[in-house]
Amino acid sequence: MKKFIALLLSAVMMVSLAACASSAPAPAASEEAPAEEAASEEEAPAEEASAEEAAEASGDEITLDVIICQYGPNTNEWFLGSGMDGTNFVDKFESENPGVKLNLEVVSWNDVYTVVDTRIANNNAPDILNIDVFANYANDGLLMPVSEYCPEDLYNDFFPSFIEQSVIDDTVWAVPDLAxxxxxxxxxxxxxxxxxxxxxxxxxxxxxxxxxxxxxxxxxxxxxxxxxxxxxxxxxxxxxxxxxxxxxxxxxxxxxxxxxxxxxxxxxxxxxxxxxxxxxxxxxxxxxxxxxxxxxxxxxxxxxxxxxxxxxxxxxxxxxxxxxxxxxxxxxxxxxxVMDRVMAFKDDSAPDQEARNEAIGKFLKFFYDPENYVGWVSMEGFLPAVNSAVEALVASDPSFEAWLDVLASCKFYPxxxxxxxxxxxxxxxxxxxxxxxxxxxxxxxxxxxxxxx
Amino acid sequence: MNRTKWEPYVWLLPSIILVAVFVIFPILIVFRLSFSEISKSGVIGGFIGFQNYVDAINLPAFTTVMKNTFWWVVSVVGLSTVIGFIIALVLNQAFPGRKIARSILILPWATSLVIQASVWNYIIKYEYGNLNNILLNLGIISRAINWRSSYQIEFVWECFVGIFVTIPFVTFCVLSGLQSIDPSLYEAATVDGAGFWSKLKNVTLPLVKPSLTVSTVLNIIYVFNSFPIVYTMTKGAPANKTDTMITYLYMLSFYERKKGPATALSVIGFLILCVCASVYMIGVMRNEEAA
The missing domain is CATH 3.40.190.10 (Periplasmic binding protein-like II)
Structure with a gap:
């Protein structure tokens, strides 16, 4: 009997180990699935691809890995809890953008560099990253130029002096999220x-x-x-x-x-x-x-x-x-x-690059939509990065106006x-x-x- | 008969897999990384030989950090062993409230190191620190004292907190050794006319030596690898002057983004600890042979 229990325990242990091992690389595996293999659903063996992966591979659904920095106690609630008028950013985005799923993670500023660098070292960079720095990622050829995914009307909405802070060799590599x-x-x-x-x-x-x-x-x-x-x-x-x-x-x-x-x-x-x-x-x-x-x-x-x-x-x-x-x-x-940024990483293994870029564009459009963005910026007490939010912000808190003047004349780190x-x-x-x-x-x-x- | 040959290995397999996946595999990766070029954002490039090691040793703070690490390990392990030993001797005596005293002693060890370090940060704070408040209220001082007026003093505080949280571990190791000593040995020594010091030297010390060895070697490894106290109290500031090797390599990797030299330093640290552990193993095996 003792032997049987011991055998059972070790079997459970082995299974849990196997589960640990397989859960980690799963997202990477789905991202790295070559386009030819993934394009045809019939060819993919049923036991190898989950329903979600199959849907993603066939172009029906795209999952974006997003890392957001924790600006304050409300960040997590707003993105993942119920801090957005009873709902949250992810749920609202997914309901308004069928076909795009968000795998969104809120990471503290203390840990974000460790998390991102470790993911890059493991070939598992996020699709969208919110952080302050960008030059290292751009110089290592990891980022996509903003022009590849940012809708033009949104691009023109950013304060030009902010956009200038993310330019290397005449290419814009990131957009400002707030300041x-x-x-x-x-x-x-x-x-x-x-x-x-x-x-x-x-x-x-x-x-x-x-x-x-x-x-x-x-x-x-x-x-x-x-x-x-x-x-x-x-x-x-x-x-x-x-x-x-x-x-x-x-x-x-x-x-x-x-x-x-x-x-x-x-x-x-x-x-x-x-x-x-x-x-x-x-x-x-x-x-x-x-x-x-x-x-x-x-x-x-x-x-x-x-x-x-x-x-x-x-x-x-x-x-x-x-x-x-x-x-x-x-x-x-x-x-x-002081300005933070949002940037998108390359993923050469994504089956449909155009669809992926479009999904990233949808994310940005949704994030900077005044209906969502004004709540986000004022909740964390920051200053906006887009013109369309100014009016609503000043209406909600007149003290913003003086700060916007300060912002217009301030210098940024190089x-x-x-x-x-x-x-x-x-x-x-x-x-x-x-x-x-x-x-x-x-x-x-x-x-x-x-x-x- | 055959079954008994392979059966032990089957039972060992889960542990072997666990150790391989979570210990050996990461160690091998770090070794490989220490010989690779690593970009600032963590992209791994080709083999560059010992360049990371050369860069690590040539870092301006390297000597300071190695010295700090030496003093950190020696002072924390040395003093906590001496103080822990004395406390264990006291707690081994019968006195009212002994159980309560033993329970209280375990608290610093049971509390998370980050909390410990943060609490001590508040205690010694200049502006609203408890230490200054108590001394001011008791009338011992008339003005608040800046308990962290120089980096040397900050480093002493870090060592103090290190000692404070390490004492319980030593005490309990020694206490377990003391409790296994047969009281008749002390009785025989008393009959032979041995005093307190003589009994301590000739009976207690030789018999608790194995417990002391275990606690010392484990402490060397724990203290050498200890990150939270230094990081929470000073983050190595000013200019890495209060850093130990572990906090420095973290700062180097994730603040200065010199990831290559940081991995080389972590390998150097690993090798230093391997030497310490080997010395311990050899010592233990010799003792066993002698016994």
Missing amino acids: SARAMFYNVDMLEEVGVEVPTTWAELEDVSQAIIDYYDGEVYPWGIDMTTDEGQAAFAYYTWGNGGGFVDENGDWAVNTPENVEGIEFALGLIEKGFTNPNPATETRYDLQDMFAAGKMAMLIAPNQLPTYVADKGGDINMATAAIPANEGKTGSSVG AAKAEWDQVKQGVIAAEQEALTGADIQAELDKLQEELTQ
Whole structure:
């Protein structure tokens, strides 16, 4: 009897193992089915192809693998739960687009690079991906040009300045899904209590910071700086753009070690050294700073347009206002725009390329339809990427209008350049080295040398 | 008769398949990848020999990370073994509430490492940390102290949390060894006039040595491979100065997108652990032979 039970258990184990092994490659196998084999339903042995695969192969139905990044607690509900007026994106899309199925996955920002890279390494890239970067995928020949799948009327609806951010060699490789803009937020009551004006230049920022330190006896941080591995590149942008520098020169070539950049970062390091900022900028992320601001422990910081929602969610009651990011004397500061993208991967093994492209186009049309898109953008507190959504968004929340003006004038990271990952991590490492006493000029020189090698 | 020859292998087969699919196969893939060119987005190219290893060793942070890994393993395993041993000796004594004390001790071990590290992050936070609050309320300090004022101190905190969560494992390993010691040995030693230290040196230590060896070697492997504490507390910042090998290779692969050197580093780490495990196996086998 014991032997029988043991045999039964091991049989169950073997079956479950076999199930594990077969469930993973199944989508890849169906995607990679050669067109000739898949075209004829009769030729395909019944036991080898499920009904769904057969339908897909015969062109009746296309399944798109979609990866969406998790922007907030509502993302999952909206796409897969019941956050879209009782239904969800996938169900609504599938009911309105018969013949196209979505295998949609919402992945957290922490994991998305790992998930996508692992899938690419296993020849199982998603059909549609929502993420921030795109240059590596385009340079590896993995992406399809937008012109192959994006309907023309939709393409013309995108803000042209956004589309320009996804161009390599005159080809558009991705479309923007949404954006956020950064500006300076300040605690109105605090500045009034201390009796100072909102700073517009670096010198004024230092004076105001000193006044806040004196007034609150060091109990309030005047200014917030995040030089963490998560967002240190944003700090680099704030202080170099505010001093006439930046990541690239006027020809679009990398220029990270210019005197303007060094002066900009030295100014930021000076603020930290003088005790005007949060104490540990290498490990305190922008969320930590936003928490401090929400708790009334920080007077001013540079933050995205969603800060009021964030503070309210945290139970904070701060009388806040926005202003332009302070710049060096005689220089013009610029707001920092952050934009994410939607892109489509090639799948040479798809039986009917035209039908696949059309299905991807349907997905985009549905996503950017104001009826769906406005709800999505306003739910997550972002700024839109298409003209058709502006009117409805401004009608629902008039504060959007001011942010749209900010967005129109802001600069973006040079994410279309292939070395962007290296530069992003490089400037963060340089800042963090400088925080531990290294010379910022030498660190940026090293990075520039690596880039021009 | 024949049946008895193959029967054990049939029973072993499920385990062999599991180990092959989930352990050996991935290891072989990583070995292959470490000799391949890998693009930033993960596309695997052709064979490039030892180039990934050369690139890994030439990385600016390599030396710092190796040093950190050494100190991380030595301090966490060493101190948790000493402290765990002492606690096990205490818990082996009969005293009221011993069972409760043993149950409490297991808590740090039973809690997820990410939660542990996050909780300690809050405890030592400058602005609203519990440690500062307690010390301020007790009047021990008059102003909040920045407990993370330099990267060296941050690394010490990481090691501290590592030690804190490792102690229970050592304690329970040693405790199981202590409980298997025949009390008559202590009685005989007492009759012979042995004091506390003499009994510890000549009776306790030799008899709990096998338990200590097991816990030490397993801890070396666990601690070397431990990712959550360092990643949750500092993410290796500033500039990889608080990274250990495991967190560094993750950052290298998924933040810096240098996937080739990252796989080479993971193979180097695997080989280091193989050496440690082999030393343990040889030691155990020698002990068995001697016994």
